[in-house]
Amino acid sequence: MAVDYLNALGASGSGLNIRQLTTSLVEADTAPRRAAAEKRIEAADVSISALGKVRAQFETLSGAIGVVTQSSVLKATSSSSALAVTVTDKALVSDSATSIEVLQMAQRQVIEFSGFTAADAPLAAGRITVDFGVWYAPEGEEVATNFAANPDLPASSIDVGDGATLQDLATALSSIPGVTARVLDKGDGTFSLGVISEPGAGSALRFGVTETVSGSGLARFDTTASNADVEIQAATDAVLTVDGITVSRGSNEIDDLLPGASLTISGTTSDAATVRFSRDTETAEAAMTYLVEELNATLSLLGQLTLRATDGSDSGDLAGDRMVEGMRRELAALISRPLNGHGEKPVYLSQLGVSTNRDGSLRFDADAFQTAFAEQPALFDAIFANSFTSPQAGVSVTGVLSGSAPSGEFAFRRDAVTGEATVDGAATLALPAEDGRSRYLVLSGRLSGLLVTVEPEVTDATVRFGRSLASSLQGLLEGALATNGAISERETQIKAGVEAQNAILESLDTREGKLEQRYLAQFTAMEQAVSRMKSTGTYLENLIAAWHADD
Structure with missing residues (x-):
């Protein structure tokens, strides 16, 4: 019940409830700001909780994409x-x-030079030349005494210095690409030098020896005439x-x-x-069904949380949150966007029986999917796997590209004279390749990590990179879910706002204490003044009454 302060003035002192009046005045000063700060904190708690729901759904969608991409159709x-x-x-x-x-099977050539007394047995000085090629027998003979050098595998030479040991020779031979050598303890008191080539008949070895001092003994490694006496296993093709x-x-x-x-x-x-x-058509249909279900769940949640009510109903917990609304729009755009780089024409999700309802949700037509999958299974691959292709013969493309690499067609250009090549205008690093082919790795630019392998006659070609829908979706989700991603940054912003409001509440607590002290001091002084005035009034009333009594 409200206090009638005016009627209380006639009581002893002022008659006011000083404590209640002070509390009312302090609340009148701070209550609106306190209510506003508490409302903002409550809204922030709701937003953080809603962001947690978004995070959980994004993690579920990411897991679903991982499952369907790993399930090989x-x-x-x-x-x-x-x-x-x-x-x-x-x-x-x-x-x-x-x-x-x-x-x-393709086999390695195995050669054994035996009869050494120790691994550190000293050798005579000289030079050993190692040729790669094919050993074959002359017509009408059985022993392979003829050798044809492999033009794709250049010869190598090593120098054997004075004091070099058998182990030193093994180490030097192993430094030659395509050769492995080791010293083996035979267990009978002798040691052997074993030399192994790479698989394939064209990778067989021939050793030519030039002695520093003729007849010094290094010539025992010479196999230019024949390797029949030292060959344990011949190099063969598959x-x-x-x-x-x-x-x-x-x-x-x-x-x-x-x-x-x-x-x-x-x-x-x-x-x-x-x-x-x-x-597997059943696995493919199950994968598409699962993906559409999780995309719908994600779109539905984002739609509910960002709903801006106009009919008097409640808005979503994240209505007006630009970050979340932006992710919802980006997700919807990814689903409807064409997938380029997977062939001459772009691929659309709608080609696989997926259409968009009026409310933005997706509808999956299993019959339409089965028809499309049977006729063009590559459409399905474009949904779940990145592709590297080229329409030209003699060109193969692969690589590991960054998440920002664009899909599309790009020009490969190679100078027929210098051999230098570019892809999409970016310089490349030439890498060694087999069978006369050349490999080029893009080291910078938007296609960094792309590897193009071409036949000798190819100087101009088109290479394609197609990013799958699954890859694009994972990129969006990873950007949102990362430790410093969009969701974490938004949570940090909201928490910073909560800290600011808590600081306001703390300052209001301080202000309330000071106001209370001030009002109490002022009302106390007022009470003292009123009491003195009333005391003086009582004295005067008594004095006047005494005057009238004398009359």
Whole structure:
């Protein structure tokens, strides 16, 4: 009940409830600002809680993308454990079955120089030249005494100085690319120098020796006439039949027989093995269904949290938050944006049976997806896997690009005279390659990390990089979820605002204390003055009453 201060003036003193009056005045001064600060803190708590929901949903979506990208729809199988197959370029692989029989594995040449007394046995001085090539027998003979040098593998030379040991020679030989040498204790009191080449008939070794002092003994390593006496195992090519056609390769890692796939040989096969490529339509449909469900869940949450109500209903907890609204718009744009660089024409999510409803959610048509997947499975690959391709023959593209690398087509240019090359105008680093091909690595610019391998005759080509929808989505999510990402920065901003409001509340607490002391001091002084006035009034009233009594 309100206090009637005017009626209380006639009581002893002022008659006022000083404590209550002081409290009321202090509250009148600070209550509006305190209420505003507390309201802002409450709103900040709601926003932080809502951002936590966004973070959790983004993590769920990121996990879903990881699951579907790791679930291989393209199946590559081999009926033999001696022949493994790996997909290297999904765009080049089609549903097929190939019959492959491994008749012979590629082998390294193994040479043994035996009869040494110790690993540190001294050698005579001189020079040893190492040639790479093929040993073969003259027509009508069985012993391989002829040697044809491999033009792709240049010869190397090492100098053996006075006092050099067998172990020193092994170390020097091992420094030559394509050669491995070691000293072995035979266990019978003697030591051998073992020398091994790379696999393939064209990687066999021939040693030519020039002695500093003729007849000093270094010539025991010379194999220019024949290596029959020291060869333990001959270098051989892998020999296979592919659908009945015999082919050979100088390595057990073969990437040029089946388009978009590599073969790894670990043994010979007793009969023809079947290498099969197929696409699992059920897995593909399940992957698309899962992705659409999680995208809808994410779009729905962002829509609810950023809703700006205009009909009197409650707005979303993050309505007006520019960061979250921006992520919602960016996510919607990624879903509808064309995917370039995966072929001559851009790829759209709608081509795989995914359409957008009026409310912004996605609808998945499984029948339309199955039709599109059967006709153009590469469309599905564009959703879940980055692609590196070229429409020109004799050009292969791969690499590891940054998240900011753009999709699209880019020009490869090579100077036929100098061999220098550019990609998208950026300089490249030439790397050694096999089979006469050249490799170029982009070291700077927006395509840094792109690797282009070309045949000798290629000087101009188009290379393509296509970023998948999954990759683009992961880039958006990682940018939001990172330790210093968009969500963390927004949380930091909100928490800074809370700290500022808490500082205001602390200052109001201080102000209330000071105001209370001031008002109490002022009212106390007032009470004292009123009491004195009332005392004087009482004295005068009594004096006047005494005067009237005398009359």
